[in-house]
Amino acid sequence: MKPDRPVRTELRTRDQDVAVDAIMRIADHRPRITITDRPSVGFSVRSAHLADWGTDVVAAHGVRYGSTMTPRPQLIAGVWLHGHGMFQGGSQEHTQGPGDGFLYPLGTTLVFDNVEPAKSLVRLPFAGLAGLAEEITGLAPVDLRFLSWVPRNQALNDSWAATVAFLVDHLNDPDRDIPPVLAEQLLRLAMAALLRAFPNTTMTASRMPVAGSAGPAVVRRATAFIEAEAGRPLTVSEIAAASGVDSRTLQEAFRRYADTTPSGYLRRVRLQQARAQLRAARPGDGTTVAGVARRWGFVRPRRFATAYREAFGEPPRTGP
Secondary structure (H helix, E strand, O other): OOOOOOEEEEEEEOOHHHHHHHHHOOOOEEEEEEEOOHHHOEEEEEEEEEOOEEEEEEEEEOEEEEEEEOOOOOEEEEEEEEEEEEEEEOOEEEEEOOOOEEEEOOOOOEEEEEEEEEEEEEEEOHHHHHHHHHHHHOOOHHHOOEOOOOOOOHHHHHHHHHHHHHHHHHHHOOOOOOOHHHHHHHHHHHHHHHHHHOOEOOOOOOOOOOOOOOOHHHHHHHHHHHHHHOOOOOOHHHHHHHHOOOHHHHHHHHHHHOOOOHHHHHHHHHHHHHHHHHHOOOOOOOOOHHHHHHHOOOOOHHHHHHHHHHHHOOOOOOOO
């Protein structure tokens, strides 16, 4: 069973070698460090890991931190907090400072020259990102590519920065449990924000025709599977596999016969489960609206309350 709390670590040190070892665990690289202000030299690394993704806040003071980062298994994206620098790979080169968002793509060697950098990072599984892109747009996972490593415009940059800050705060709160369904939704939030902010082929590629037969039997199989498994993390590709079709066929079947999406139906089922749990609560049993919302994957209590009221015509509350 996956833990309900992220694995959290924090390091503060003046030792350059200790700091490099910690940063290496985030992304393998060849460092080139020059001390610019010896009295202020210091490094900090704060990380939170959940299954195959996580967040990091990395800062280096009193140094110029250059490096070469080799291709990595996870996609890394984030936001500058302090300092300034540049990164270059292939034909792209970007100079950045506080508030700027960035994406370090897979399969590319990157060269960095950073002055007193401080960054918030999110590490994401590319397979999950490609699966979400297919779910949202129908683009085949093999065709997902990022066309630029910085957000499309300032508004999207600011939205991405706010999402990263939310994720870092959420995962690093020592008093906060992260039930598996909530972890699934937090990961989905991160991936959707990334796809929205950074130019990629979901915005430019033509859609492939739907494969297979999108009949009502597909929806019946999928809804039965969702209702049985809603209490654990689910992806659209997993629901599709259980229904005997591919993801695009599943999406088309739901649009045609259910007037919703697989994710929309899953959300509806989880709202129903949350309502049943709230109504079954008794005084003193420890059940809270916030706890139930988190149990069923609702990241923001206010949005849970809004969705609950829209679905059931009443605010969420404990008891019959």
